[in-house]
Amino acid sequence: MTxxxxxxxxxxxxxxxxxxxxxxxxxxxxxxxxxESLPSQTSQSRSTEREPLQxxxxxxxxxxxxxxxxxSSQSRPPSQPPPTPPRPGHRPGLAMALSIAxxxxxxxxxxxxxxGAVLIVLELAFIVTFAxxxxxxxxxxxxxxTIPRLDHSIFLLVYGLLSLMMLAVAAVIYVINVKDxxxxxxxxxxxxxxxxxxxxxxxxxxxxxxxxxxxxxxVLLLFVVVFPLLFAVSLAFTxxxxxxxxxxxxxxxxxxxxxxxxxxxxxxxxxFVKVLSWTLVWTVVSxxxxxxxxxxxxxxxxxxxxxxxxxxRTILILPWAIPNFVTILIFSAxxxxxxxxxxxxLLGGLNLPSIPWLTDPLYTKVALIGIQxxxxxxxxxxxxxxxxxxxxxxxxxxxxxxxxxxxQKFRYITLPHVLFATAPLLIIxxxxxxxxxxxxxxxxxxxxxxxxxxxxxxxxxISWVYNLTFTTNNYNMAATISLIIGVIVIAFAWxxxxxxxxxxxxxxxx
Amino acid sequence: MRIxxxxxxxxxxxxxxxxxxxxxxxxxRSGQEGGAGDGGGGNxxxxxxxxxxxxxxxxGAGGSGGAGNGQASGGNGASGDAGAGSGDxxxxxxxxxxxxxxxAKHVAAVEQLAGAFTEETGITVEIVPVSGSEQVQKLxxxxxxxxxxxxxxxxxxxxxxxxxxxxxxPVELTAEEAAQYSEAALDAVRYEGETYGLPxxxxxxxxxxxxxxxGEPPAALEEAAQLPAELTDPGADRxxxxxxxxxxxxxxxxxxxxxxxxxxxxxxxxPTDIGLRNExxxxxxxxxxxxxxxxxxxxxxxxxxxxxxxxxxxAGMAVNGLWAMKPYAxxxxxxxxxxxxxxxxxxxxxxxxxxxxxxxxxYSEHPSxxxxxxxxxxxxxxxxxxxxxxxxxxxxxxxxxxxxxPLYGGFVDQIESGVPMPxxxxxxxxxxxxxxxxFIVQGEDPQEVLDETVQQIEEQIASSGR
Numbered sequence: 001m002t003x004x005x006x007x008x009x010x011x012x013x014x015x016x017x018x019x020x021x022x023x024x025x026x027x028x029x030x031x032x033x034x035x036e037s038l039p040s041q042t043s044q045s046r047s048t049e050r051e052p053l054q055x056x057x058x059x060x061x062x063x064x065x066x067x068x069x070x071x072s073s074q075s076r077p078p079s080q081p082p083p084t085p086p087r088p089g090h091r092p093g094l095a096m097a098l099s100i101a102x103x104x105x106x107x108x109x110x111x112x113x114x115x116g117a118v119l120i121v122l123e124l125a126f127i128v129t130f131a132x133x134x135x136x137x138x139x140x141x142x143x144x145x146t147i148p149r150l151d152h153s154i155f156l157l158v159y160g161l162l163s164l165m166m167l168a169v170a171a172v173i174y175v176i177n178v179k180d181x182x183x184x185x186x187x188x189x190x191x192x193x194x195x196x197x198x199x200x201x202x203x204x205x206x207x208x209x210x211x212x213x214x215x216x217x218x219v220l221l222l223f224v225v226v227f228p229l230l231f232a233v234s235l236a237f238t239x240x241x242x243x244x245x246x247x248x249x250x251x252x253x254x255x256x257x258x259x260x261x262x263x264x265x266x267x268x269x270x271x272f273v274k275v276l277s278w279t280l281v282w283t284v285v286s287x288x289x290x291x292x293x294x295x296x297x298x299x300x301x302x303x304x305x306x307x308x309x310x311x312x313r314t315i316l317i318l319p320w321a322i323p324n325f326v327t328i329l330i331f332s333a334x335x336x337x338x339x340x341x342x343x344x345x346l347l348g349g350l351n352l353p354s355i356p357w358l359t360d361p362l363y364t365k366v367a368l369i370g371i372q373x374x375x376x377x378x379x380x381x382x383x384x385x386x387x388x389x390x391x392x393x394x395x396x397x398x399x400x401x402x403x404x405x406x407x408q409k410f411r412y413i414t415l416p417h418v419l420f421a422t423a424p425l426l427i428i429x430x431x432x433x434x435x436x437x438x439x440x441x442x443x444x445x446x447x448x449x450x451x452x453x454x455x456x457x458x459x460x461x462i463s464w465v466y467n468l469t470f471t472t473n474n475y476n477m478a479a480t481i482s483l484i485i486g487v488i489v490i491a492f493a494w495x496x497x498x499x500x501x502x503x504x505x506x507x508x509x510x
Numbered sequence: 511m512r513i514x515x516x517x518x519x520x521x522x523x524x525x526x527x528x529x530x531x532x533x534x535x536x537x538x539r540s541g542q543e544g545g546a547g548d549g550g551g552g553n554x555x556x557x558x559x560x561x562x563x564x565x566x567x568x569x570g571a572g573g574s575g576g577a578g579n580g581q582a583s584g585g586n587g588a589s590g591d592a593g594a595g596s597g598d599x600x601x602x603x604x605x606x607x608x609x610x611x612x613x614a615k616h617v618a619a620v621e622q623l624a625g626a627f628t629e630e631t632g633i634t635v636e637i638v639p640v641s642g643s644e645q646v647q648k649l650x651x652x653x654x655x656x657x658x659x660x661x662x663x664x665x666x667x668x669x670x671x672x673x674x675x676x677x678x679x680p681v682e683l684t685a686e687e688a689a690q691y692s693e694a695a696l697d698a699v700r701y702e703g704e705t706y707g708l709p710x711x712x713x714x715x716x717x718x719x720x721x722x723x724x725g726e727p728p729a730a731l732e733e734a735a736q737l738p739a740e741l742t743d744p745g746a747d748r749x750x751x752x753x754x755x756x757x758x759x760x761x762x763x764x765x766x767x768x769x770x771x772x773x774x775x776x777x778x779x780x781p782t783d784i785g786l787r788n789e790x791x792x793x794x795x796x797x798x799x800x801x802x803x804x805x806x807x808x809x810x811x812x813x814x815x816x817x818x819x820x821x822x823x824x825a826g827m828a829v830n831g832l833w834a835m836k837p838y839a840x841x842x843x844x845x846x847x848x849x850x851x852x853x854x855x856x857x858x859x860x861x862x863x864x865x866x867x868x869x870x871x872x873y874s875e876h877p878s879x880x881x882x883x884x885x886x887x888x889x890x891x892x893x894x895x896x897x898x899x900x901x902x903x904x905x906x907x908x909x910x911x912x913x914x915x916p917l918y919g920g921f922v923d924q925i926e927s928g929v930p931m932p933x934x935x936x937x938x939x940x941x942x943x944x945x946x947x948x949f950i951v952q953g954e955d956p957q958e959v960l961d962e963t964v965q966q967i968e969e970q971i972a973s974s975g976r
Binding site for chain 1: 531532533534535536537650651653654655671674675676677744747808809810811812814815872873935938939941942944945948949952954959962966969970973974975976
């Protein structure tokens with residue numbers, strides 16, 4: 001019974017709003033079928049949503065949606081004059097063709113003079129300002145330079161990527177422009193009457209505010225996230241290494257050669273498979289253990305019978321308060337084979353033989369996982385504690401009435417609640433450990449060395465990439481492996497996020 | 511069917527159009543192609559032109575322009591005002607930009623030396639502190655864009671990287687100018703027969719000993735194992751002799767038994783000839799493993815542990831670099847002594863030597879003036895100032911003799927027998943030997959391990975893209 005009831009608990013808020021949701025989705029449907037992302041058009045549907053509020057005439061949402069859907073001419077705000085007869089002579093095809101020929105011409109044909117002029121000026125300005133740069137960039141990214149020393153391949157690659165990004169933005173604006181010309185022409189042909197200048201300005205202002213506000217963030221995102229990403233991805237398809245480094249030499253495109261080399265050349269493929277498999281083992285084992293420990297301790301401390309809860313919590317969170325790298329370096333000293341306290345005081349005190357923590361790959365792996373669990377559990381402990389305190393006692397009392405066992409209560413009440421609320425954060429824990437460079441590098445430098453491979457016994461992909469880039473200057477291979485890392489992490493995160501209930505819930509509501 | 515045909519027609523047209531557009535986009539530089547066509551040579555032209563404007567009437571071709579400049583400054587005396595000498599054949603720049611290491615002492619020394627240079631020549635020297643380990647990377651981007659320095663600072667083992675990327679230019683030194691530096695230091699900054707850097711300081715490792723425990727260091731390293739047994743007691747953390755079992759510190763054994771890293775041909779290293787699997791290396795590494803085992807050095811010894819033991823007076827001797835002198839001297843006081851590393855296999859022990867140097871950027875517009883500044887900073891007086899500020903051992907022999915701190919004695923002696931770390935880029939692959947040393951010290955068969963490691967090094971070099 002508990003399970004049945006509980007599975008409903010999280011969806012209750014959703015159920016209450018279900019009728020609202022329905023109408024909203026109808027609205028969005030009608031909106032999207034009509035206007036897609038066009039600013040001027042959304043302005044109309046938006047204004048219809050708002051203006052009735054001001055005028056006092058309040059049709060129900062669904063009827064509004066229907067009116068929107070049925071015919072656009074009826075969607076005018078009530079303050080507009082009555083509809084004029086259709087003008088079949090106005091040709092949407094011509095407006096579209098004109099807009100394709102040059103941005104803004106179609107709008108001029110539609111007699112939206114201001115909009116048309118703005119678009120024409122925009123396109124002219126874009127051509128005048130960026131034509132040379134984009135020309136150079138496109139030539140640069142296609143050839144990566146032809147004359148050593150004069151052409152700097154990396155600069156040219158950067159120019160090329162920037163050009164492509166600018167062209168992409170321009171293309172989006174251009175498509176909007178063409179669609180706008182066509183839609184407006186269609187409406188004019190159907191007899192739409194242009195509102196006054198003030199009204200138009202007001203409408204377009206209302207429509208564009210969210211876009212205007214998000215543009216700076218979006219531009220920043222383009223340059224801070226998208227651009228470096230594209231750059232790194234491009235490098236994976238070049239031969240950029242020490243001997244193909246500008247300014248003296250040029251970089252060339254090599255297609256998928258790097259990927260082929262990764263699996264065919266012995267020094268790469270022997271290490272790659274081993275490193276990849278240890279990376280996966282490391283990620284899964286260390287993260288799962290830290291989650292398990294965090295949850296176990298949180299449940300334990302949350303028990304009613306435990307006293308001095310605050311004190312215990314403070315102590316358990318302490319490992320989190322110390323900077324990671326300090327802890328790792330201290331552990332590295334503690335685990336030293338000859339001089340470390342673990343072999344000396346702990347094992348020596350118990351008359352046990354010393355364990356080669358830093359010279360045997362297996363023991364180093366065990367030690368690393370132990371340290372990561374130590375470093376990682378306090379955060380999860382804090383997280384789970386917070387969630388546990390928000391679980392209503394009613395559920396447990398109901399379970400008690402039904403004679404649920406301790407395990408059943410944990411399995412069917414505690415665990416679903418906790419996982420439901422924390423799943424996204426847990427996934428981030430996994431991906432973070434996948435790329436946990438600090439602990440690997442600081443604890444034993446990826447060592448101990450293993451005979452016959454270029455990577456150390458505990459190197460994970462990211463620390464291996466670091467060695468490649470900084471000791472042997474194989475930027476192309478480093479980029480290739482990074483790309484693979486990226487794909488793995490993205491794939492993993494995407495799959496998990498899709499399966500996460502909290503995200504699905506949001507999608508259903510949105 | 512028709513759509514397919516249209517597609518078959520449209521696609522090539524689109525591709526052709528794209529190709530046309532791209533070729534139309536190519537920048538027009540018909541005038542520049544000849545000049546930059548041949549890499550190093552084209553660059554030498556730039557040097558020649560800059561120098562030649564006054565004396566040679568603008569037609570100084572590459573090498574002769576540089577040589578002329580060198581002689582001119584030599585003729586006027588290299589001692590105090592080398593700058594004035596080259597003033598005859600190159601327009602005096604308003605300022606020179608120097609990338610110094612970002613270490614505070616280093617910056618202070620460079621500031622003091624540059625100040626003196628400015629007084630003499632009237633050229634402003636702008637000092638930009640850039641971390642030594644990041645300079646090459648930053649230079650590769652900044653210099654071609656016109657934001658680079660005239661003079662920058664690097665240890666000589668990066669020289670190969672610099673030349674391969676075309677970031678540093680050779681400097682022509684007159685006999686008189688070359689005489690400023692020890693032959694070993696100049697050797698270290700030579701690459702493929704040309705001199706590139708102007709040596710600032712030399713660093714290597716030597717032997718520190720605790721006079722309270724060891725009266726006199728043994729003459730031969732092998733004798734360290736026979737030191738009084740009470741000095742070595744691992745249970746009580748007492749060790750007669752400590753060093754980190756690494757390739758860097760094991761090199762005396764490899765070289766003195768007949769091994770080598772790269773063969774040399776006409777004064778240049780030959781990366782196809784690696785001598786780290788020959789009989790000599792095997793013997794040397796076997797001797798090293800024996801030495802480590804018989805002296806009782808723990809195979810996992812790290813610098814930190816060694817420092818701690820030596821500072822606590824539990825280690826009689828320790829092999830370490832100059833950087834450890836200050837803390838050691840503070841802890842041990844008068845008990846601290848330094849000496850050259852005892853002989854290995856009957857010969858003096860060749861330690862790895864690094865030479866920190868000034869390099870003239872390929873993109874400097876005033877290379878002769880940059881050279882003059884570097885000469886000024888590394889001359890006898892400049893080196894003395896540099897030593898006083900940083901405590902590093904100058905590459906200038908006179909300034910080396912001028913060091914009166916007895917603790918430096920061991921290091922100055924050690925430099926005599928040191929070998930420069932190979933400066934070709936292939937050296938970065940050779941550090942795989944660190945693992946080989948680990949394995950051999952842990953008792954694995956030297957021949958097998960070395961064969962494997964050298965093969966790995968060769969593969970690494972082969973896949974490095976040269």
